[in-house]
Amino acid sequence: MTPRMSRRALITASAATLTLTLAACGSSGRTAGGAGGDGTLAWALTQGSEATFRASATEWNKDRPDSKITYQFFQNDPYKQKLRTAVGAGNGPVLFENWGGGGLKSYVDAGKVADLTADLDASPAWKNRIFPSVLQSATFDGKVYGVPVNGVQPVVLYYNKDLLQQVGAQPPKTWDDLLALVKQLKAKGIAPISMGGASKWPDLMWLEYLVDRVGGPDTFADIAAGKKGAWSDPAVLKAAQMIKQLVDAGGFAKGFTSVSADTGQAEAQLYTGKAAMLLQGSWGYGSINTGSPKFVSAGKLGWAGFPSVAGGKGDPTNIVGNTANFFSVSAQASAKEKKTAVSYLKDGVYNDTYVDSLLKNGDVPPVKDLDAKIKASANADWSSYVYSLARDAKNFQLSWDQALSPELGNDLLTHLDQLFLGEISPEQFCAQMDKAAAK
């Protein structure tokens, strides 16, 4: 082979390689990986309501060969990044699951989400069956960009009835009760409260509830509106001081900062009798029930609302948590895809079989007039409690890390972690958050 020939061959080969590479980059198309098959593509999460989604798609597709819904499922944390990358690159799905709040708003601000207000107004029966407090999480400037698709997830205080009985105590009604109870439990050698502190967001539930109980919902409304100095509000400072008080009193089980919330260890501490209480979202019931069905069926699991604070402005019926997960429709969808998506959200979601499927799973949908259905469901006690909690709440505050922008939410979690670790004082916490919010 002469050098000249091989040179030409090489140029051809490398040109071919390059063309192929570029072609591969350009051919992925709208369905993001092409695994979607035919039908309108929906992206959703694996945990929680996956079974309900799957069943509803099967039922929906049976009679509608022309407007099928195709689901793809993803794990929670990778999903957030995959969705952002795909939507940013114009390869997103038609329907996507989200948490409402600041996360959804960043998509709305980028013009990636279709406005559903007109569709909802055209069908009052659809709009009116949903709890307004829940729909609020996906409403920006009076326009609705998403509808709830699974259950409400308020945060409640779980407790181990046996352990509270050992010290002869009732679940705490006020903050002072809680502090007294911590002392009693510690005297008996029982860890008062377990918490998945390594995941950081469980820390936030304490701050959310305390700020609400001390200052009422307006305090966070100011923060969310980006009001200057809102983090130094006396209510926030007081709440941060109360957290420090509880940490210093030894309220949280030893090593709480290395317990991960994702592995169910905090729940395990509760049902194995290592800790007496746990502040957790309503999904905690499912984790406990899976981890130790006997513990639940023997009636050893108790639940209560967050204690009130003497002299505080917040109504004790106020709750915090995730209002629900939402489905939003991509603004880049074709007219036909959008029509399919909207009619699925209207008629395929929260119909009778859908609601039954959610209830069977222990999920309580934010849909009006479900009392009879819930009474007949498998976890009737628990489900009715959650249902009435969500229905009667004066205010249902969306988790702050969801309500704020992802950027500020992330700073908040880290600074709060430092507060729980005792690395910064309550005053420093407020000052650092004001600084982060001003960025």
Next chain:
Amino acid sequence: MSTAKVSASARHSGPPFLMALPALLLFALFALVPMAIVVYLSFTHWDGLGSPAWAGVDNWREALTSSVTRNALWLTAKLMVFSWAVQTPISLLLGVFVAGKQRYRALLAVLYFVPLLISTAAIAVIFKNLLDPNFGLGAALNLPILGQDWLGDPQLAFYAVVFVIAWQFVPFHTLLYQAGARQIPASLYEAASIDGAGRVKQFWHITLPQLRYTIVTSSTLMVVGSLTYFDLVFVLTGGGPGYSTRILPLDMYITGFQSNEMGLASAISVVLVLAGLVLSLALLRFSGFSRMRSQQAGM
């Protein structure tokens, strides 16, 4: 002089430059182009959606002045030093030990190399569970000393990370030292024992000097590698508690993919690239890596 001439003529008679073209094209497409884009992004504000907005030097000012990034740089440097100081002596001694020809040493060598076979994520998950204060090793064996809050205490978490990294990488470096030690000619040791040198003396005066270049290689890998520790720390602590294990690669990831500040994250990643370049150039220069010669001339 003569070497210069040789290399100049080699340039003419060696394979044509075109042979490198496919590799260069791929390198340009997947390394240089993205890097250029990252440099561009570092001057913009971008949340991953919509289009990047020009930001001037905002991100750079933030990256160079923020206490978070500075802390991340400091932690990365500290991790580098600690990793080197912990891993080098252990793997050197282990490597020399398993270089011996005895059967039992071969068996032990196989055991030492097991961590090499486990993926990083698996190692991190395993240690996360072992180090758990409530359900981990300390609780299982009822040994309070092991039941410390290893990953939840800001003072301890960093050292726990150093330990787990050492556990993962010592086998690899042991392998390097084993190979190096086996290359040392037996005649050197024979001569030394005739001269009356004991084991310790032989180690200091023959093994160690002969392993000089292995030490350089292994140290380079450790130092440059410590800039890229990401997966293990991410799964083990996620950068926490607080900021206590938030090393530079993690800081970049969290800023970019959790806070969605792609511009700032790009600036951090440029810093990371520069740090890596400077370090490897410095190592090449000061270690004599580029001037390496055979140590066995005349044997």
